[in-house]
Amino acid sequence: MQQQDQIDLVNQLFEFKENKTTELADNIYRQSKTDYISEEYAEREKAVLFRQFPLLICLSCEIPNSGDYVCDDFSGVPIIVVRTSKGEVAAYKNICRHRGARLACDRGEGLKQMRCPYHSWSYEADTGNLMTIPFNTGFEEVDKKNSGLLPLPVVEHDGMVFVRPTPGEPINPAEFLGGFAKDLKSYKVDGYHHFETRVLEAKVNWKMVMDTFLETYHLSTLHGKTIAPLLHNNLATFDDMGDHLRMVAARKSIDKLRGVPEQEWDLVLHTALVYVLFPNTLFIMQGDHLETWRVYPGATPNESRMHVSLYAPDPIDTESASRHWDNNMTLLMNTVKKEDFPLASNAQLDFAVCDKKLVFGRNEPALQHFHKRITAHVK
Ligand code: FES
Ligand SMILES: [Fe+2]
Numbered sequence: 001m002q003q004q005d006q007i008d009l010v011n012q013l014f015e016f017k018e019n020k021t022t023e024l025a026d027n028i029y030r031q032s033k034t035d036y037i038s039e040e041y042a043e044r045e046k047a048v049l050f051r052q053f054p055l056l057i058c059l060s061c062e063i064p065n066s067g068d069y070v071c072d073d074f075s076g077v078p079i080i081v082v083r084t085s086k087g088e089v090a091a092y093k094n095i096c097r098h099r100g101a102r103l104a105c106d107r108g109e110g111l112k113q114m115r116c117p118y119h120s121w122s123y124e125a126d127t128g129n130l131m132t133i134p135f136n137t138g139f140e141e142v143d144k145k146n147s148g149l150l151p152l153p154v155v156e157h158d159g160m161v162f163v164r165p166t167p168g169e170p171i172n173p174a175e176f177l178g179g180f181a182k183d184l185k186s187y188k189v190d191g192y193h194h195f196e197t198r199v200l201e202a203k204v205n206w207k208m209v210m211d212t213f214l215e216t217y218h219l220s221t222l223h224g225k226t227i228a229p230l231l232h233n234n235l236a237t238f239d240d241m242g243d244h245l246r247m248v249a250a251r252k253s254i255d256k257l258r259g260v261p262e263q264e265w266d267l268v269l270h271t272a273l274v275y276v277l278f279p280n281t282l283f284i285m286q287g288d289h290l291e292t293w294r295v296y297p298g299a300t301p302n303e304s305r306m307h308v309s310l311y312a313p314d315p316i317d318t319e320s321a322s323r324h325w326d327n328n329m330t331l332l333m334n335t336v337k338k339e340d341f342p343l344a345s346n347a348q349l350d351f352a353v354c355d356k357k358l359v360f361g362r363n364e365p366a367l368q369h370f371h372k373r374i375t376a377h378v379k
Helices: 003-018 039-052 171-176 182-189 208-211 252-257 319-350 367-379
Strands: 031-032 054-057 070-073 079-083 090-094 113-115 120-123 131-134 154-157 160-163 193-202 229-242 244-251 270-277 279-285 292-295 306-314 358-359
Touching: 003 252, 031 154, 039 120, 039 193, 039 292, 039 367, 054 070, 054 079, 054 208, 054 279, 079 160, 090 154, 090 171, 113 367, 154 171, 171 182, 171 244, 182 279, 193 319, 208 292, 208 319, 208 367, 229 252, 244 319, 244 367, 270 367, 306 319, 358 367
Parallel strands: none
Antiparallel strands: 031 358, 054 160, 070 079, 079 090, 113 120, 120 131, 154 160, 193 306, 229 244, 244 270, 270 279, 279 292, 292 306
16 A cells, blocks of 8 residues: 555544544444345345356465366355466366266366366366267267356456356456555565465354454454454544445554654554455455455355455465464454354344344444445345
């Protein structure tokens, strides 16, 4: 981020703190609880948000070499992303054209050909082309040229890999990323290193998982012993980035910047920079590392599943580095699994019998923005 932008954001946070306030929306916003529990609404969300928008699948550092690949089926469309022999990224539906078996799972390396585990049809990883059909006599009428894996639009931009789960229109990263593109470039995530990705399941609507990150109003009450000692309560800036958003939450260490010349201020070290990459990704610069949450609907509107990933700026090649990042992951898991999720899953249950509308305060502008953008696209 440009130094002047960092200075402006820190000064904004200082001003809020002095005035005992935070960034405020113009009005209160009332959100229908139906959007968290309706099966019909959940289906519309899947059709719009999880088919038509580019979704973050991984960071470039997770597939650095030719033949490295990751699979992801959380959107409802099984996707495989592979680094080709030319060093580019390719994405396909991870579905065999014979009778629909998945070709690969999880992640791995050295993929040149994808051989189906069912009857051994094989496809070239670089192009998705169908290479061989065992006992071809049984399939002479199959046009091999038109029976390759279905390609999906994919783009790699400044260290991030996005895929749209619907074939067709290419992804224009500048258009899609909007105001986030400038911040992303400054973080240089193409030089980051993948520590770990965990899969979590929660008995809450996927938006409720996103919600827990989009205000700092709950920190001192819910997270008194975990993260509240590190972050100021109810103190954050908010920036509208079109469908995306940026919320900058102040760490308590920010107070140390008073008395330091502005040109030396480092915003990243003294804040948690929370971005929503619409629709379902949280990209969080956590001082000394990067965390991403890719949150998806589960089997019902009352369930969700997600990939939580931690990336470090330096290689993780010593035991002490691994221990350090493991401690970070443990703090994060303890916070969400023992504090946020139990509370949220009770609220999710109670949506059946609570007021029709939930109240998002003026001090929760990021939460308001996220839901307004969802509603604008899904309704
Ligand atoms: S389903 Fe893949 S080869 Fe038969
Ligand atoms: Fe929380």
